[in-house]
Amino acid sequence: KAGVTQTPRYLIKTRGQQVTLSCSPISGHRSVSWYQQTPGQGLQFLFEYFSETQRNKGNFPGRFSGRQFSNSRSEMNVSTLELGDSALYLCASSLARDKPYEQYFGPGTRLTVT
Amino acid sequence: GDSVTQMEGPVTLSEEAFLTINCTYTATGYPSLFWYVQYPGEGLQLLLKATKADDKGSNKGFEATYRKETTSFHLEKGSVQVSDSAVYFCALSDRNDMRFGAGTRLTVKP
Numbered sequence: 001k002a003g004v005t006q007t008p009r010y011l012i013k014t015r016g017q018q019v020t021l022s023c024s025p026i027s028g029h030r031s032v033s034w035y036q037q038t039p040g041q042g043l044q045f046l047f048e049y050f051s052e053t054q055r056n057k058g059n060f061p062g063r064f065s066g067r068q069f070s071n072s073r074s075e076m077n078v079s080t081l082e083l084g085d086s087a088l089y090l091c092a093s094s095l096a097r098d099k100p101y102e103q104y105f106g107p108g109t110r111l112t113v114t
Numbered sequence: 115g116d117s118v119t120q121m122e123g124p125v126t127l128s129e130e131a132f133l134t135i136n137c138t139y140t141a142t143g144y145p146s147l148f149w150y151v152q153y154p155g156e157g158l159q160l161l162l163k164a165t166k167a168d169d170k171g172s173n174k175g176f177e178a179t180y181r182k183e184t185t186s187f188h189l190e191k192g193s194v195q196v197s198d199s200a201v202y203f204c205a206l207s208d209r210n211d212m213r214f215g216a217g218t219r220l221t222v223k224p
Contacts, residue, residue, distance in 0.1 A: 004157070006157075033211075033212070042214065042215075042216045042217060043203065043214040043217070045211055045212065045213075048211065056211050058211075090157055090158065092157075092158075102148070102160060102163060103160070103212060104160070105150075105157035105158040105159070106157050107155075107156055107157045108156075108157050
């Protein structure tokens, strides 16, 4: 079974631009979560989608948004990029939101904002 | 809110040494507990889990026991290998989301 895939793996953008990251979950998984990982803040939860609906959201500004499609694939968008948005963005999928909330992570997209 | 606190690293050990990485949690409900491992350049991989008090999770020689009385889930391995060098994350989940600890970097030297 294929794992979680994320594209692109690496991205360099300029301040003020916007970016879209993509995540394809494990087949059959309906829940997709996004995290931002930085050396200073560690792993921070961005949002979770389940059956095309955002079910939970972390404490990030409105510049960060996402969506999920009917095939469970998900995208996240960051508008008006800032230098502090440079991070590894991780996507994780799970079968459902019932316990145990076991998530499977993709390799991440490394975003660098210059 | 729910949170996870794990020992700060980095931790450096010699091959075949005993490993303990401490993890304590704060939760209002009855969370599930996890250890994830992140190798360089990769995403997180689930290492082990425990869903209720006194459960012991184990995988690849690593073990952790869900201790409700001490709100802890310490990770242990009896004999580490160079290939265990990675960052280890303790995490909890209680219905709605997952909370991760800050991560502990382990380096094992031959």
